[in-house]
Amino acid sequence: MTASRTARERVRAELTREITDIARRQLATEGAGGLSLRAVAREMGMVSSAIYRYFPSRDDLLTALIIDGYNALGEAVERAEAAQPREGFRRRWLAVCHAVRDWAAANPHEYALIYGSPVPGYHAPEDTIEARSRDVIVMGRIVSDAWRAGAVIARDADLPPELESKAANLSALMPEVPEAIVWRALSAWTALYGWVSFEVFGQFNNVFEDRRPAYEHAMRLMADTMGLAQ
Amino acid sequence: MTASRTARERVRAELTREITDIARRQLATEGAGGLSLRAVAREMGMVSSAIYRYFPSRDDLLTALIIDGYNALGEAVERAEAAQPREGFRRRWLAVCHAVRDWAAANPHEYALIYGSPVPGYHAPEDTIEARSRDVIVMGRIVSDAWRAGAVIARDADLPPELESKAANLSALMPEVPEAIVWRALSAWTALYGWVSFEVFGQFNNVFEDRRPAYEHAMRLMADTMGLAQ
DNA sequence: GTTCGTCAAGAGCACTGCTCTCGTTTTTTG
DNA sequence: CAAAAAACGAGAGCAGTGCTCTTGACGAAC
Secondary structure (H helix, E strand, O other), rough: OOOOOOOHHHHHHHHHHHHHHHHHHHHHHHHHHHOHHHHHHHHHHHHHHHHOOOOOOHHHHHHHHHHHHHHHHHHHHHHHHOOOOOHHHHHHHHHHHHHHEEEEHOOHHHHHHHHHOOOOOOOOOOOHHHHHHHHHHHHHHHHHHHHOOOOOOOOOOOOOHHHHOOOHHHHHHEEEEEEEEHHHHHHHHHHHHHHHHHHOOOOOOOOOOOOOOHHHHHHHHHHHHHHHHO | OOOOOHHHHHHHHHHHHHHHHHHHHHHHHHHHHHHOOHHHHHOOOOOHHOOOOOOHHHHHHHHHHHHHHHHHHHHHHHHHHHOOOOOOOOHHHHHHHHHHHHHHHHHHHHHHHHHOOOOOOOOOOOOOHHOOHHHHHHHOOOOOOHHHHHOOOOHHHHOOHOOOOHHHHHOOOOOOOOOHHHHHHHHHHHHHHHHHHHHOOOOOOOOOHHHHHHHHHHHHHHHHHOOOOO
């Protein structure tokens, strides 16, 4: 079926892609608030109403950009982690950390779109959940690999009873890993994005410079919190 | 001088306050993107151009709201921490954590305004730095109090050499505290806001529920990272 | 009491997202 | 192959926005 695509379908796919490309460029320069359907149409030599044949509303265009953003970030994380030796669990973790930070620094507005405050009428449709979980899947694999290799310090004792078996969706990403470690991994995960958000959103301005070594140090501390031994 | 305020000055101050109050209500219901000068004017029975006598632009109104937000959050943190016994350093830390989270949950749009992606043309004027540091000052006092009381585990060994004497602005908030602890406190600080942002911005949706005990557990782990002993 | 600065009001500009209609073109159906 | 159906671009138009400028009235200081 895919071979017998009609001419109309082909040009439609092409125009759709051109719209998202131009929109992404506008997003990169103006930010999410400055993205304008009319400006995109103008740049394409189209009339503004024609855009609505491809995206029924501005929010739908934004949603497409969000999904693209999650995929781009997820791919960057996957590639960085895949380049590390399998038994270097700390190195794999740090590779993920730097991949997120580097991507966010290179695409601050796209990062703000996916990890900042929800922009429009706060929707977050279900289409995004597949793309958005790519990075956390990588993270889960690192921890479960490390656990299976015996490279994680066990910490069952410190888990508060009210948290027991409350992390099912997370545990599914880290088979066999005890729940105490899962919660610790979640803490490390939020700390990672907390730092990157602070940095991208300018919260560290006039506080300190030399952010890369500071970030690496902080992420090593998080590796310690998870109990990653090597 | 303050007593002999002319009638004009008094009504001006009153109207300025009324504008910010209405704007804050609009912010709470519509979010930062939906804040409209014209709508504020409409609700006041004013004509839209009259607002510009009080706030020269929409961004200036937003800046006023940002400063108010920092002050409200800072005050909530200060009050929560002041209610704890002075020698309970962990309790003081956890009180700060919950104060931030509770305030953010009660004022999600205001939180997004000050800790989310920068909304307008990304300015962040200098007027905000005084209000914005109230919470971190509280944090610094907890750590330095704990250090002076001998309730912090020393960790000079693990500080990478490239971070030495690079945290002057932070060390100023925690006199006498060794730099390794200062960096650890910064990690805990970003982890705190990373979690709250994830929660407020919906990043935990469909991942797990029962967020309060999970948050408390994560913040206890951060207390461990800082080395807070009691 | 007159001058001067402050103020609300109104009209207007350029822009936005979005809707509807109208001819044209392409695809599908009979 | 021809007719019906669907998809499409263009254009006008609506309601809303931030912001500017001018006009006329009011209050304060000299």
